[in-house]
Amino acid sequence: MKDDQSRPAVCDCRESAPDGTARPGDPPQQPCERALAAYRRALAAGSLPREEVSGCLTALHLMVPDRASPGSMVPVPPETASHAALAPLEEAVLERRRALRATRATLAAFETLYADVHRLEQPALTRLSGEAVISRALEAGVAGCREEIRTAQPGGGRPEQALREALVRDLGNLRRGIRQRTVYQHTVRSDRATLAYIEQVSAAGAEIRTLAEVVDRVIVVDLDLAFVPFSDEPHEALCVRHPALVRFLARDFDEAWARAVPVRQERAPLRTPVVTSDLQRAILQAVVNGETDAAIARRIGMSRRSVAEHMRKVSEQLGSTSRAQLGYLVATSGLLDG
Template sequence: MVVPPDAAAFAVLGPLEEAIAGRQKELHAAKAALSAFTEIYTETRRKEEPPLTLLTGGELINRSLAAAVAACRTELLTAQPGGGRPPHALGEALERDLRLLGRGVRQQTIYQHTVRSHQATMSYIEQITDAGAEVRTLSEVFERMIICDRRVAFIPVSEERSVAALQVRHPALVRLLAQFFDNAWARSIPVHADSPSMRSSPTVTSDVQRAILLAVVSGETDDSIARRLGMSRRSVAEHIRKVSQRLGSSSRAQLGYLLATSGLLDPDGPAQTET
């Protein structure tokens, strides 16, 4: 008896298709079970991770930072003191940041006002803000800080940032660091890299000058002020020289006294000098 091809195909392939469908159901069930186990494992591992980890050496610090930043899913917060950054560091940061922004990660960065006169840093800022990042500046940034998804943070252990860093995972400490960042962000001034007026606005100039003069009153040296504000020692000395001429000061001690009594540092009387 001759059997039509369609009937023969149904007779032969039907059981195979049923078997495949059954195996697919088993596969989906196994995936669902493994997914549940994966979530449990991830949560358990997260709880097992130490709240504080000391990272020593530039290689380990950079590797840990790169892994945490690459794992960012929603938000990256960074505070970058020290003024303008070297071109090689900006190049590495640009590549990383554009990838993050392309994934929809929100990025907020705080620099010091002095980056507004640093061409390489401003070029980098223009590119990342075009891609959706937000950048603001303050006269003084408290310390370098990187916070990923408000779950893990990195802070330096000493002034020599490449020597050692602390990786923070304790929820309370990360929340505290994020609050420091949020408070600084609220006080900072937005940077619009395509707007020349924002590079040296009166507010920015006044903030920098007041920070320098307050440091003079406190007895800081030019070198100390320059390091803290992320600017050159020559720029600090020039600011101080102009104020000294304006007040008729003949010594550093006299300048500190005159600044403290002249009203230049009062909130209602911004300390501004001609540039």
């Protein structure tokens, strides 16, 4: 019974904490009236029986046991009590700061490692400017090929100088077992220089096909890197090393390859019925879309004169007297059906 009476008085500090998160033994976040009244009485009387002292007063070290009178407690000036009350909190803050500095130092070591590794990696995208720079990058990329080179070449026949350079490079790759697949536009089938190049590389194992339209030039080396135009400027290219982008370009090429018509080595008409039909369909669709002869020529890889000749023949066949009428008649004639 005596021990029960010596316990500190219960106060309202815990209930009055604004966030309700106070734990037993923690100093109160704000004093209650009972604690203020008890401290006032202690200051006036010099001491108080232990059972009248609120728990928050002992937690704040504002009341301490009276050594001369067991069972009593004496008041302590707030300035003196602050050292004992705040010291544990300040030590906890210092400990947290030490832990913070240690964690930062540990992360810094990993940041250095991360930066070192990525400095050794090639950038995912690299802009190449100038014919010489592009040529060196292509040579280095192709020289490192292990399995396959995919190439899409828009436009018609290629310049003879470019074909001579390509022939030396491509035959070298084919001799070391590299698979080479190239998609041209159908119009190369009437270009003697390009056909001579195709005949030589095909004899060495290259695979060549043609389509009515090839959207843009692309070279994919294995699944490691690719080269695409950076802009419409002739000597601006982009080297792509990002794995996802390279895979996308390779899949896009493979889809075009599946639609393309093979170029056979044996002597045959320059344009098979399939190729002729494919070319005509592309031209007629462009007419329906309202494209000019110049735009069609660029996209199909054909001269403007050849495009105009196609237009003339179709106009005669359908009895058209104007370009607008021709587009309407083509769209309604069923020529593009199927």
